[in-house]
Amino acid sequence: MMIGTLASAMASFARPGVCKAAAAYHGPPASNFNLGRILRYPNLIGCNRSPTKKSSAQLQLWRALTTLTKREGTVNGPAGTRFSTVADGVIAHNDHAASRIAASVARRQLTCTMGRVNYDVVVVGLGAFGSSVLYHLAKAGLKVLGVERYGPVGHSLGSSHGASRIIRMAYFEGLQYGPLLKRSMRLFLELQDELAAVQGPLSEPLFLRTGMLDVGSVFERALCSAQVQGLQHEVLTGAELNRRFPAYRVPEHWRALYQPDGGVLTPERIVQAHVGLAQRMGAQVLTGTTVAAWRVEGTGADAAVTFKLVPTDATAVAASKRMSYSDATATAVPRNVTAAAAVLTPGPWIGQLVPELRELCVPERQVVGWFEIEAAARSHFAPNRFPVFVLEETSGGAAYYGFPEHGQLPGFKIGLYRHLYEQIRNPGDLDRVNRTANAADEAALRSGVLSYFPTAAGRLLTSSTCFFTNTPDGHFLVERHPRYPQVILCSACSGHGFKMSSGIGQLISRMVREGPKDTAAAAATNTLQPPPPLPPSAPSPSAVDRHVVQGLPQMDSDSDGVDWSELLPFRFSPGDRPGHREALDRFS
Structure with a gap:
């Protein structure tokens, strides 16, 4: 079977040096190479860009891809097609990663939506949550577009500005936030390191520890x-x-x-860092752009989300304050864009995009x-x-x-x-x-x-x-759209969300990549019970003295340490959360 051939080829196509030739291509690093780009740039397969010098494993993969593209159309062909989910497949440097990727590609069968999918994912709103989602999706190799109502990135017209935000680990709002806070603290520190590696001595810290x-x-x-x-x-x-x-x-x-361990986060710089680094990894960004309308077309695996984009009112855009990042990378506003999935993180504008949530958020x-x-x-x-x-x-x-x-x-x-x-x-x-x-x-x-x-x-x-x-209970909303599971809703920070934006962005990225059935098993097995308390005398090294934060396993190149129980408290829960039953009724 074609897909089986492709999966077996990908599993064998995993050893050091395979993707060195991709370094010349402007996009993700060679060790995290987007399979969709291989379809569009076939000569990048192999260590030497010469189609006559491929190894047997490389030839096997190439034949599988060639057969598949001939059958379903190529991105440059008259059908104008592209593979809407192949960006989930990333060729890595080790056997475990390649095997996992091959299994994922085979399971999802490289679904091709003919003639209309421009992106794997569109993220609407690039504030605290949206910028983090954009960064983690780009890091995973997906072709992603970020749309921001105002400009430039890090403006002062939304919810993610004001020079400082608190991050705190002892969280009186609820024990359910503990694991997500630890994840987020670690990711902020990693983002700070990544930004410093790019900017060098001029890089300013994103976190200031004060207690x-x-x-x-x-x-x-x-x-x-x-x-x-x-x-x-x-x-x-x-x-x-x-x-x-x-x-x-x-x-x-x-x-x-x-x-x-508590301290100060710098919101504008963090938003700008997430977006800027995402762009370095291939993400596209539109600022000063409003979603006039959106709709879902098709059903099942063939469904796609289409957005009508228009320039935001010029007077409102001019009112934003220009921060340190240049807006030169923003491209011209297209009339319509389409994607296999969407993440709506528009902050207070959630009620405009999803009217059913106006009374809840x-x-x-x-x-x-x-x-x-x-x-x-x-x-x-x-x-x-x-x-x-x-x-x-x-x-x-x-x-x-x-x-x-x-x-x-x-x-x-x-x-x-x-x-x-x-x-x-x-x-x-x-x-x-x-x-x-x-x-x-x-x-x-x-x-x-x-x-x-x-x-x-x-x-x-x-x-x-x-x-x-x-929201009425002061907790977030992170959930799939009740009618359109390929659309993820994320809003209602309720005044305390910025400190968890890095972790939520990573988890939503995983939700997108896993597909609509991602948390079904987790919801049945995970509970919201807090971890057992430690004795007061137990040693407790500072959470920010090292990137290995207590209670959360280290992440490696093949795992982002996802625990779906971290998001369960923020899902629709008509029996437990006030206003949710009424909100869900408005979707029906």
């Missing part, structure tokens, strides 16, 4: 998370906290959890501010003396979060979760939101500064407005 404080009513839940995960931590009274970190002034009877205006610090106290707000924090006065009450003074923006940065509760129910209003802090915005933030950080109660120096997209 993390959970203060007030969040203490008990954060302590439980730290104990269950076996994280290093200290319990402090309010008096001890104030003495140790003199910028703080909290009630002396309060308690706080100090966890040394609700955008909200969020403002943060940088306040002037007294000259004599500025050293108290330095990163080595000021941990990032979440401070909640009472359970369900005002919850502030903040950062040390660092980077190019002077002052003490503080935010208030949910801020003024300014929900945006009409998707058309998102582009008209007031992005300048007003008196009410400043008063809400200044209240927290005066109460707990009085030496930073000077002028409001800078402000930044972004969006939270919230």
